[in-house]
Amino acid sequence: MHHSFHPPQRTLMGPGPSDVPPRVLAALAQPTIGHLDPCFIELMDAIKKQLQYVFQTDNPLTLPISAPGSAGMEACFVNLVSPGDTVIVCQNGVFGGRMKENVERCGATAVMVEDAWGKPVDVDKVAAAFSAHPQASLLAFVHAETSTGARSDAAALCALARENRALSIVDSVTGLAGIPVAVDAWGADAVYSGTQKCLSCVPGISPVTFSPRAVERILSRSHKVQSWFLDMQLVMAYWDGDSKRAYHHTAPVNAMYALHESLLMVEEEGLAAGHARHRRNHEALVAGLGAIGLEMAVAPEHRLPQLNAVCIPEGVDDASVRSTLLAEFDLEIGAGLGALAGKTWRIGLMGHSSRPRNVFTCLSALESILSRQGAISVAPGSAITAARSTYGADDQAH
Numbered sequence: 480m481h482h483s484f485h486p487p488q489r490t491l492m493g494p495g496p497s498d499v500p501p502r503v504l505a506a507l508a509q510p511t512i513g514h515l516d517p518c519f520i521e522l523m524d525a526i527k528k529q530l531q532y533v534f535q536t537d538n539p540l541t542l543p544i545s546a547p548g549s550a551g552m553e554a555c556f557v558n559l560v561s562p563g564d565t566v567i568v569c570q571n572g573v574f575g576g577r578m579k580e581n582v583e584r585c586g587a588t589a590v591m592v593e594d595a596w597g598k599p600v601d602v603d604k605v606a607a608a609f610s611a612h613p614q615a616s617l618l619a620f621v622h623a624e625t626s627t628g629a630r631s632d633a634a635a636l637c638a639l640a641r642e643n644r645a646l647s648i649v650d651s652v653t654g655l656a657g658i659p660v661a662v663d664a665w666g667a668d669a670v671y672s673g674t675q676k677c678l679s680c681v682p683g684i685s686p687v688t689f690s691p692r693a694v695e696r697i698l699s700r701s702h703k704v705q706s707w708f709l710d711m712q713l714v715m716a717y718w719d720g721d722s723k724r725a726y727h728h729t730a731p732v733n734a735m736y737a738l739h740e741s742l743l744m745v746e747e748e749g750l751a752a753g754h755a756r757h758r759r760n761h762e763a764l765v766a767g768l769g770a771i772g773l774e775m776a777v778a779p780e781h782r783l784p785q786l787n788a789v790c791i792p793e794g795v796d797d798a799s800v801r802s803t804l805l806a807e808f809d810l811e812i813g814a815g816l817g818a819l820a821g822k823t824w825r826i827g828l829m830g831h832s833s834r835p836r837n838v839f840t841c842l843s844a845l846e847s848i849l850s851r852q853g854a855i856s857v858a859p860g861s862a863i864t865a866a867r868s869t870y871g872a873d874d875q876a877h
């Protein structure tokens with residue numbers, strides 16, 4: 480006989496998923512209705528408007544793809560890249576590599592602009608790539624590189640694409656709602672995100688937005704999009720505003736209730752206040768880590784507040800620290816990815832996980848484990864004391 484599954488209560492401070500607030504989980508548990516029910520269509524319209532707010536865009540083609548962030552990535556590439564195209568792809572971590580893979584699977588050529596892991600994309604190198612490849616029709620880059628914790632200058636990169644009459648594809652899976660994502664102000668053409676990072680919703684949905692220029696390119700394609708499921712012309716027929724909606728796929732109805740609730744929470748707090756909260760908790764974490772001798776892997780001016788890459792001190796066993804955090808503190812942090820495996824920890828302060836409570840829990844747990852292992856020797860409570868000193872009086876209540 481099988482029995483029901485009961486997951487443990489973890490504190491999620493890895494690279495996603497982040498802690499999902501009880502309100503969002505409660506929304507998920509409401510009755511399922513049909514994916515073409517008039518009430519559900521109303522919800523779809525509301526979600527589109529909410530997504531326009533978080534993406535800071537008026538793009539009519541703004542919607543959640545019914546699949547994780549990787550599907551949002553794939554949706555942007557398969558719709559905007561045609562066989563034979565040249566695409567400039569920036570790589571400064573894991574996700575740029577996936578962009579290259581997408582470009583090549585579309586039958587196009589990827590011109591790579593590589594930067595060191597932990598550094599932002601170098602705008603001058605991208606300009607040089609456009610000069611060397613004037614036929615490039617697209618620029619793709621990662622705004623917030625979750626594998627390294629580095630942030631790139633999306634405004635400058637999107638502007639560069641426009642100057643070179645190319646469209647831009649921006650991965651802001653980790654950026655959205657944690658740092659400003661200003662799609663219209665940047666002039667970005669296709670931006671995709673994910674629900675399980677700074678939106679603190681359940682995993683498995685990917686918000687995307689396409690500019691009118693991107694839509695024009697989609698409508699003027701001469702090759703059919705290779706993916707039936709992600710062909711935006713077909714998806715549009717289901718998600719588009721008019722009354723005659725066509726069945727395309729069954730939307731994850733309950734997950735949409737959750738997305739609506741999490742977007743409502745972002746609206747209630749206000750985008751700018753949310754960004755400020757992410758910054759404050761990041762500063763507290765960095766101060767606390769510094770007090771116990773842990774260094775950050777990314778230079779201060781390029782750090783993502785929601786994804787903190789920390790150098791693992793010499794001689795410390797990466798896996799044993801993480802497994803002790805999970806076993807004793809029910810706390811998940813992320814391992815290093817790709818070139819940074821074994822070299823860094825990735826501490827996420829995303830969405831609902833970005834709270835003083837989580838900062839304190841993580842710091843005291845790390846301090847206790849590293850002290851016990853003999854890796855550090857500090858007065859007990861040093862990390863928390865340093866973190867607390869960075870907060871104003873208001874924050875300590877949370």
Ligand SMILES: *Cc1c(COP(=O)(O)O)cnc(C)c1O
Binds near residue numbers: 548623625626682
């Ligand atoms: C998490 C992430 C993705 C992939 O999202 P999934 O929901 O895991 O498919 C893509 N790009 C970046 C930068 C990410 O952090």
